[in-house]
Amino acid sequence: MALSPTPAQRRVAEAADPGTGRLRGTEAQLAGLVKRGLAFRHPRPPHDHFLTSAGHRIREAGGEPEIPVASAAASQDVSPAPAAREVFAARVGGEPSVAGAAGDARLREVRGAWQGLLELRRMTHPDGSTDRPCAWERSHLVRAAALALEAAGHRPAGPDGDDGGDEDGDGGGYRVRATPQPEAVAVHGPDASVLRAYTETLERAGWHVGEHTEPRSRARYLLASPRKV
Numbered sequence: 512m513a514l515s516p517t518p519a520q521r522r523v524a525e526a527a528d529p530g531t532g533r534l535r536g537t538e539a540q541l542a543g544l545v546k547r548g549l550a551f552r553h554p555r556p557p558h559d560h561f562l563t564s565a566g567h568r569i570r571e572a573g574g575e576p577e578i579p580v581a582s583a584a585a586s587q588d589v590s591p592a593p594a595a596r597e598v599f600a601a602r603v604g605g606e607p608s609v610a611g612a613a614g615d616a617r618l619r620e621v622r623g624a625w626q627g628l629l630e631l632r633r634m635t636h637p638d639g640s641t642d643r644p645c646a647w648e649r650s651h652l653v654r655a656a657a658l659a660l661e662a663a664g665h666r667p668a669g670p671d672g673d674d675g676g677d678e679d680g681d682g683g684g685y686r687v688r689a690t691p692q693p694e695a696v697a698v699h700g701p702d703a704s705v706l707r708a709y710t711e712t713l714e715r716a717g718w719h720v721g722e723h724t725e726p727r728s729r730a731r732y733l734l735a736s737p738r739k740v
Contacts, residue, residue: 517543524549524562568616601621603667604668604685628655632645656735660712667685690734700733710722718738
């Protein structure tokens with residue numbers, strides 16, 4: 512069960528930068544927020560502290576975090592915090608509609624997850640580059656491609672049959688799916704113009720993208736794989 516923040520810790524959280532979640536407080540206050548899963552310490556100097564998604568929620572609602580999240584020790588690893596350790600997950604398209612799936616809070620979580628992923632690229636690439644996918648993305652292809660699309664403002668498809676989707680159930684937005692190929696995902700969209708927009712986004716994010724045609728339905732789709740160089 513997650514520990515409740517003290518009044519002093521709550522005041523620190525409430526005073527965080529509303530855009531970035533950057534925190535200011537004493538070492539004890541910041542360490543306490545990390546212990547409670549409401550903040551994480553950036554692994555690079557100057558080692559600033561930032562609110563996690565749970566921290567943003569408690570700051571906005573004045574309530575308890577929804578679920579326990581990372582411990583202080585876990586915050587020192589190099590997985591993409593907070594995206595991989597909390598309730599946030601990139602939407603791949605076709606998920607059931609849920610409360611909180613859209614709006615400012617969701618946009619902030621997506622933006623924070625994308626920035627965390629760029630930092631992970633910088634930390635794990637020998638040349639410090641952020642223009643191509645890292646090892647984590649190569650082992651989580653569907654989620655990584657979906658995060659790139661959602662962070663760029665593209666809308667994921669709703670549940671099958673929603674929004675007047677076609678027979679593939681695209682729901683009017685993107686759907687990212689695994690393929691038999693070891694390093695490629697399929698990206699489906701409602702029409703050719705939207706597929707072109709997806710292509711531009713994924714290429715900017717460091718993916719190789721090609722357009723293909725389904726043999727039976729003749730529907731167009733994208734095949735995307737992470738660029739290595």
